[in-house]
Amino acid sequence: MAFVNLKKKEVQVKIVYYGPGRGGKTTNLEYIYKQFNHRIQTEMIAIKTHGDRTLFFDFLPFEMGQIKGYDIKIQLYTVPGQVKYNATRKLVLRGVDGVVFVADSMEVRREKNTDSLKNLQDNLIAYKKNIDTLPIVLQYNKRDLAEQGVPLLPVEVLEEDLNKELQAPSFSASAVQGTNVAETMKKIILMVMVSLQQELK
Amino acid sequence: MSYTFDYKQLDSLEQVLQEGLIDLGVHCVVLIDMSGNIIVNLDNGKMKHDVYSLAALAAGNFGAVSTMAKIIGEDEFSLLFHKGKTENIHFSKILNDFLLVTIFGKEVSLGFLRLKVAEAVEKIKSILESTTGT
Numbered sequence: 079m080a081f082v083n084l085k086k087k088e089v090q091v092k093i094v095y096y097g098p099g100r101g102g103k104t105t106n107l108e109y110i111y112k113q114f115n116h117r118i119q120t121e122m123i124a125i126k127t128h129g130d131r132t133l134f135f136d137f138l139p140f141e142m143g144q145i146k147g148y149d150i151k152i153q154l155y156t157v158p159g160q161v162k163y164n165a166t167r168k169l170v171l172r173g174v175d176g177v178v179f180v181a182d183s184m185e186v187r188r189e190k191n192t193d194s195l196k197n198l199q200d201n202l203i204a205y206k207k208n209i210d211t212l213p214i215v216l217q218y219n220k221r222d223l224a225e226q227g228v229p230l231l232p233v234e235v236l237e238e239d240l241n242k243e244l245q246a247p248s249f250s251a252s253a254v255q256g257t258n259v260a261e262t263m264k265k266i267i268l269m270v271m272v273s274l275q276q277e278l279k
Numbered sequence: 280m281s282y283t284f285d286y287k288q289l290d291s292l293e294q295v296l297q298e299g300l301i302d303l304g305v306h307c308v309v310l311i312d313m314s315g316n317i318i319v320n321l322d323n324g325k326m327k328h329d330v331y332s333l334a335a336l337a338a339g340n341f342g343a344v345s346t347m348a349k350i351i352g353e354d355e356f357s358l359l360f361h362k363g364k365t366e367n368i369h370f371s372k373i374l375n376d377f378l379l380v381t382i383f384g385k386e387v388s389l390g391f392l393r394l395k396v397a398e399a400v401e402k403i404k405s406i407l408e409s410t411t412g413t
Contacts, residue, residue, distance in 0.1 A: 080281035081316035085289045089281070090316040120329045123336065134339055137315075139331040153315060153335065169342035173314020175280075274281055 079173045080274055088149045091270055092173055093263075096198050097180035098190035099131070099159030102219040105253035106180060107138050107156055110263060113256065117141045132158040135170045145271060152267060159194065168201045176213040176270040178262055180253070181236055183220045185229040192239055213269035214246045217262045222252035284318070284407075291406045292319045299399040300381060305392070306366065307382040310373075310403070313338050318377070328382070337380045341370055360389065371396050373403055 081090045095103040104124065111122045117140055125134035135155050142150040157167040179198065181191045199209045218236045220228075231239075233250055241248055247265050251258035284292070296308045296319060307322040309330050315338035320330045341359070348355050359370040369381045369392060379400060383392055 079312075079314060079316075081312060081314075081318065082281050082283040083289070083318075084283055085286055092314055092316070120332055123332050125339075134343070135335075137332060137335040139335075151331070153331070155335070165346055166339075166343065169339060169346070172338075172342065173312065173316070 080175050080270075082148070086149070087147055088151060089145075089274065090151045090153060091175045091267075091274070092153045092155065093176045093178065093266055093270065094171055094174045095154065095156040095178045095180055096167075096171075096194070097159055097219075098182055098187060098194040099161070101159055101180045101182040101187070101190075101194075102253040103156040103159060103180045104132055104136050106178070106217070106219075106259050106262070107136050107154055109253055109256050109259045110140070110154065111138055113260065114140065131160065132156055133163070134158065134166050142267060145275075150271070154263075161193075161197075164197065164201070167197075168204060171198075171201050172205060174202075174205075174207070174212070175274075176215075176266045178215050178217055178266050179240070180217045180219050181240055183218050183230045183236065183250075184223065185231050188231055188235075188239065191236070195240055210244065213266060213273055214244065215262055215266045215269065216241055216244070216246050216248035217251045217253075217258070218248065219251050219253050221250045222255050222257070288406050288409065289319065292403060293321060295399050295402045295406070296321050299395060299402070303391075303395055304387050305381055305383045305395075309334060309337070309380040311338060311378050311380060313342065313376050313378060315339070326382070333380065337370065337378060341372070341378050358393075369393070369396060371400055373400050374407055377403075377407060379403065 095106055097103055123137040127133045138154040140152040140154055142152050155170050157170045202209050224230050249258040249262045253259055300308050301321050301323055307326045309320040310318045311334040315335040317334050345355055361368045367383055371379045373379055381396055
């Protein structure tokens with residue numbers, strides 16, 4: 079839940095990158111950290127396992143500039159994608175204002191995507207939030223792997239699997255190459271800000 | 280959805296934290312919510328901590344510890360404190376949704392700090408309970 083500080087004229091917003099393990103959530107944040115370092119005043123925080131997988135979350139505070147005289151501070155988080163870490167994943171979702179669902183385009187990960195989206199839905203319900211009304215953007219990641227001959231799910235299939243009911247904005251992306259990473263982030267920030275705009279008047 | 284506090288509430292919170300903790304020698308206090316948002320942060324003018332990261336980690340850490348407590352059949356742990364060589368950090372839950380993070384050095388004893396934090400928490404509770412949610 080965003081906090082509006084009337085005294086400091088500041089709004090803090092929480093956006094969580096969600097999705098199956100090894101889908102590219104951390105890679106999204108790493109790209110943003112590298113690309114937008116002039117807007118980021120601190121180090122990216124990453125709590126990882128020894129095997130370099132996300133254990134708890136990654137955290138990246140991002141200065142978005144001003145809207146209606148308010149400084150907008152975007153807090154970007156990732157969750158651990160591995161199924162066994164649901165307790166920590168749920169903790170990170172607390173107070174979320176918007177979600178980027180990073181789906182893995184690889185054919186072999188089809189079921190992992192749908193499982194993870196269902197898990198997101200369940201975890202949001204625990205916080206009395208509805209996936210249909212929360213700002214959400216879908217990102218179909220790893221599209222670059224097609225060049226290497228890796229079998230990928232067609233975007234139409236991903237849309238059918240994940241976005242048929244949600245009807246959310248979606249992007250084909252490559253977090254490794256940076257394709258549509260910024261666009262995904264801008265879209266979710268815009269959606270969250272629109273939902274908050276009425277309250278800032 | 281968002282929530283806010285008015286100027287009067289924020290001024291009152293700052294006053295409680297300044298007079299009740301910073302003026303007694305505490306190095307830094309950060310009042311956060313459990314989402315990791317910073318409500319108020321004050322320090323003695325010598326600290327250069329990355330409070331946004333600290334808030335995110337404190338909220339996550341507190342959430343993890345609370346879940347551990349529940350697993351072993353406790354409602355929550357009453358003392359959450361990390362001791363360092365020169366700096367120490369103390370966490371105190373306020374109502375259901377807020378957390379007071381206090382950073383202090385060797386010159387302040389843990390017992391004295393806990394007493395002063397408890398006094399401040401009572402005052403903060405009454406201010407926070409008049410939250411303006413939207």
